[in-house]
Amino acid sequence: MEKIYIIHENNEWTVHLTKRLEELGLPYEEYHMGEGMVDLSTIPPQGVFYNRMSASSHSRGHRYAPEITFGLLAWLERHDRKVLNGSRALQLELSKVLQYMALNQAGICTPKTIAATGSEQLIEALKAFDGKQIITKHNRAGKGLGVQLFDNFYSARDYVLGEQFEEPVDGITLVQEYIQSPDSSITRCEFVDGKFHYAVRVDTSGGFELCPAEACQIGDLFCPVGEVKEEKPMFEIIEGFNDPIIGLYEQFLIENHIQVAGIEFVRNSEGEIFTYDVNTNTNYNPDAEEKAGKFGMLELAKFLGKELDQVRSSLALS
CATH class of the missing domain: 3.30.470.20 (ATP-grasp fold, B domain)
Known part of the structure; x- marks a missing residue:
């Protein structure tokens, strides 16, 4: 039977959606990618695949969940499955x-932003914002991870060179003008x-x-x-x-x-x-x-149900 497949790594964020799917009587299955496996030699099941992979997965101990999810999405897209928020969405989520x-x-x-790796490069980036309030943030983040606000270059420089500096998971820090x-x-x-x-x-x-x-x-x-x-x-x-x-x-x-x-x-x-x-x-x-x-989750569940109906109709005609 065709289902709605939810690709994710955080049950706390997904339970609100699955409750709505249950309210609407829609069949679903969860693909928890905290530790994942994809058999590339097999054919994916029919259904609707909704990707909810998060850029902040590493903060929950799921460091490589996005990487294995890229493999899963490539497998699904190779076989022309209905994928919502597919590979391109995940690319943008992570950067x-x-x-x-x-x-x-x-x-x-977008705000003026400089991406940098390494403390020397970060300090050079900070100089471009001298006289302005500055925000630093992680390139791959989610949940506001690593966001810091500084009133001037000197306080930002002290943070970058100090023990409190938080290294981004992908090594890229963004220096951004505070709006x-x-x-x-x-x-x-x-x-x-x-x-x-x-x-x-x-x-x-x-x-x-x-x-x-x-x-x-x-x-x-x-x-x-x-x-x-x-x-x-x-x-x-x-x-x-x-x-x-x-x-x-x-x-x-x-x-x-x-x-x-x-x-x-x-x-x-x-x-x-x-x-x-x-x-x-x-x-x-x-x-x-x-x-x-x-x-929002109710509207999302209805949308997934509509997409599932379309998949079923296409299969019935084929």
Whole structure:
């Protein structure tokens, strides 16, 4: 029987989707790639394969999960299986450098960024931002891993040369101009089936740990950027959000064969938008969704069910 196959490495993030699939009575199977194996001499089963591999897998002890997932996706795509968020999506998930180049190709503005390896090269990169606030981050990250904010070159240099410096898993650190939001927030746009679903305002006054999932809200890395001055929700869905950036994002997703994503941007005091992250294993915040009555995992489950019906119809005709 044809199924929905979920490719992932984190049960805590996937359980919300499988619950929705069960609610809709949709058959599914999980491919947990924390430790994986792909028999390339066999033929894959029929169904819909949805890739949710994460750039932060190494932070959960699954260092090589993305690498074996590339093999799995190549096997599936070689046999013309229906793959959602396939090899290209995984490439972008694992590299912000590739994300920024693809975003720029689509006419989408990103912050000034320099990629570097090695302390000497990092310090040279920092000099290009002297006099400005600077962010350092990991090229392969997820969950805000390695994000640090510095007021000047000297504090950033001390971090790079100090014991607290966190080496990225792929060795590439990004040095980026900090874009100041007037209200200390960023906006995350969610897309299902390549179409805009909703936008959520994320309060960054407490730090850059911005993963919407419940599992990310306790015990993960935290980068303070100032005191929280008032009690307010960290995630809040924006009613009636409408901006020309949505059209650019949807075209970007089409060009890069991505069906499901969360794309984050910051707007400066002049109203200019700078896009800085594409999440292809997107999660949703339950409190914000409950308040707004919009449910990303439910829409995703419905989308997967529709894709499964199309596969079944094609097989019936063949």
